[in-house]
Amino acid sequence: MNLHKETRLLYKNQSPFGWAMIVAMALFALLSENIFYVEVIKIAAIYAIFAMSWDILTGYTHEVNFGFAFFIGGAGYLSGILNSIFSFSPLIAIPLAALAAGASGIFIGYLTLRLKGPYFSMATLAFASILFKLSFIFYEITGGEEGISGLDVFSDDPTKDFFVAWAVMLAVFIVLTLYAQSKHGIILKAIRADEDATQSAGINTAYYKIEAFAISGFMAGVGGGVFAHSQMHIGPTMLSGYISIIVVLLAMIGGMGSIVGPLFGAIALTILNEYLRVVEEYRIVIYTGILILLIYIAPEGLFNLKFVRKSRILTFILLGERRPL
Amino acid sequence: MKPLEIDNLSKNFGGLQALNSVSFSVLSGEIVGIIGPNGAGKTTLFNCISGFLPFDSGAVTLFGRSVKGRKPYQIVNLGLTRTWQLVKPFFGMKVMEAMMIPSFCHRAAKRHDSKKKVRESVLRILEEMGLGEKIWEDVDKLNQGELRLLDIARALVTFPKILLLDEPFSGLSQKEIENITTVARRLNAQGLPVVIIEHRLRELMKLIEKVVVISFGRKIAEGTPEAIVKNENVIKAYLGERRSRIGLA
Numbered sequence: 001m002n003l004h005k006e007t008r009l010l011y012k013n014q015s016p017f018g019w020a021m022i023v024a025m026a027l028f029a030l031l032s033e034n035i036f037y038v039e040v041i042k043i044a045a046i047y048a049i050f051a052m053s054w055d056i057l058t059g060y061t062h063e064v065n066f067g068f069a070f071f072i073g074g075a076g077y078l079s080g081i082l083n084s085i086f087s088f089s090p091l092i093a094i095p096l097a098a099l100a101a102g103a104s105g106i107f108i109g110y111l112t113l114r115l116k117g118p119y120f121s122m123a124t125l126a127f128a129s130i131l132f133k134l135s136f137i138f139y140e141i142t143g144g145e146e147g148i149s150g151l152d153v154f155s156d157d158p159t160k161d162f163f164v165a166w167a168v169m170l171a172v173f174i175v176l177t178l179y180a181q182s183k184h185g186i187i188l189k190a191i192r193a194d195e196d197a198t199q200s201a202g203i204n205t206a207y208y209k210i211e212a213f214a215i216s217g218f219m220a221g222v223g224g225g226v227f228a229h230s231q232m233h234i235g236p237t238m239l240s241g242y243i244s245i246i247v248v249l250l251a252m253i254g255g256m257g258s259i260v261g262p263l264f265g266a267i268a269l270t271i272l273n274e275y276l277r278v279v280e281e282y283r284i285v286i287y288t289g290i291l292i293l294l295i296y297i298a299p300e301g302l303f304n305l306k307f308v309r310k311s312r313i314l315t316f317i318l319l320g321e322r323r324p325l
Numbered sequence: 326m327k328p329l330e331i332d333n334l335s336k337n338f339g340g341l342q343a344l345n346s347v348s349f350s351v352l353s354g355e356i357v358g359i360i361g362p363n364g365a366g367k368t369t370l371f372n373c374i375s376g377f378l379p380f381d382s383g384a385v386t387l388f389g390r391s392v393k394g395r396k397p398y399q400i401v402n403l404g405l406t407r408t409w410q411l412v413k414p415f416f417g418m419k420v421m422e423a424m425m426i427p428s429f430c431h432r433a434a435k436r437h438d439s440k441k442k443v444r445e446s447v448l449r450i451l452e453e454m455g456l457g458e459k460i461w462e463d464v465d466k467l468n469q470g471e472l473r474l475l476d477i478a479r480a481l482v483t484f485p486k487i488l489l490l491d492e493p494f495s496g497l498s499q500k501e502i503e504n505i506t507t508v509a510r511r512l513n514a515q516g517l518p519v520v521i522i523e524h525r526l527r528e529l530m531k532l533i534e535k536v537v538v539i540s541f542g543r544k545i546a547e548g549t550p551e552a553i554v555k556n557e558n559v560i561k562a563y564l565g566e567r568r569s570r571i572g573l574a
Contacts, residue, residue: 010422190418190423201426201482
């Protein structure tokens with residue numbers, strides 16, 4: 001076998017399943033007459049943005065970020081404030097808010113650089129809690145418990161609105177996949193396996209960790225901004241522990257460290273959650289029950305199940321891996 | 326210019342003096358062994374040289390440049406690469422992927438003008454190590470001896486001008502030790518200075534030209550293997566007061 005071709009096959013993977021899912025969502029939105037269903041897959045697309053951007057840091061370095069609401073809600077609020085008070089258009093407000101989220105990713109990444117395991121998770125949790133409290137203290141700007149309502153929408157047409165979220169999700173998917181398959185992603189995986197060994201390979205590990213933190217924060221910021229404007233509202237829930245934990249669960253159940261796993265997890269579980277509204281009284285009970293069951297069956301995520309990893313066909317369809325030889 | 330010069334290096338951990346004014350140097354093309362009883366400070370010495378631990382006083386000079394205050398990755402980029410007492414493989418990767426990591430460092434990137442060149446030199450290094458057939462294997466499936474060789478192979482990808490091996494024989498069979506010895510000898514014959522920490526004296530003494538003996542953070546002797554095994558201080562450090570034969574055949 002050819003050395004160069006084989007090496008490329010090692011990490012240049014495109015998941016057929018991931019692409020099929022993205023195309024299916026677009027077709028569904030084009031063909032569906034029911035506005036409610038389109039609304040559901042729009043939320044699914046936004047949660048997929050959150051889960052994928054969480055995955056690029058935590059899935060690849062295994063340092064669990066439990067304060068993802070910091071980036072999602074922080075950027076959502078910032079974008080909301082820029083829009084409602086300074087009347088910036090969402091097209092300017094969202095990128096600005098995302099940049100701020102990315103910059104704070106650099107800051108938090110730098111501060112938490114030496115923390116590992118639970119200490120890292122607690123520190124990220126603390127940052128999110130600070131922002132959550134601040135949103136109540138500065139209620140004149142943030143609207144306190146009510147949040148900020150009446151934000152500008154992208155479009156009055158729900159289908160067009162969906163396609164904004166869908167396009168952002170597609171862009172995030174492509175960028176993160178390319179990033180994960182570049183030398184940056186491989187180095188992050190090496191840091192996960194052994195940070196000292198990576199340093200003694202001449203790699204500035206601190207730089208790559210902070211970079212991953214910044215990209216993760218920026219992408220989550222884009223997602224948070226899109227969420228705020230497509231809902232026309234941003235409230236303290238998006239800064240709360242609830243949203244942080246949901247993102248962790250969606251990504252973990254899908255399968256950390258693969259980008260496409262969290263994409264699938266977020267879309268499948270969000271649709272399931274909405275579908276369960278037919279039994280509204282028991283919805284939360286059933287939904288949480290299913291999440292617990294899934295964590296029990298597949299602690300490393302559905303895409304990392306043993307039988308998936310052992311089957312050549314399944315690893316190709318789900319993850320796009322073409323094992324050499 | 327000496328590849329590595331260590332001048333009065335000291336390091337304290339609280340009240341414990343792990344290294345106390347250690348000085349020695351490594352000359353071009355030399356293969357040096359560092360020995361000493363457990364807890365003598367050998368690994369601390371390596372950690373200070375390679376930037377993983379800051380030292381308190383003294384100087385470490387690498388080809389005329391001080392390493393003080395430099396980060397481990399910067400020292401690798403100056404041309405000093407180390408391996409670890411416990412193997413540090415990148416589990417979950419293929420051998421090829423693991424070998425790509427050091428090729429991303431500044432020093433290696435500067436010396437390869439294309440990705441193809443990187444892959445070719447990775448393959449060449451693996452073949453020289455006898456790991457050529459394992460290139461597409463999962464790192465998790467290699468045995469202890471192969472993991473050791475992979476650690477050294479990864480170190481070589483960074484184009485070191487001096488190589489530090491921390492207990493390369495530990496946990497290996499006689500056959501595997503011979504493999505590592507052959508590799509170390511060949512690298513040294515190509516002009517690469519090698520410094521080895523080792524407990525398996527019998528095998529080490531056959532390989533090296535110069536020995537530095539450390540005990541309780543102090544250098545107690547330096548010389549050829551033949552002279553060292555007869556040195557009173559060394560025998561005392563290893564075996565206590567009663568005179569006995571140490572492990573040299």
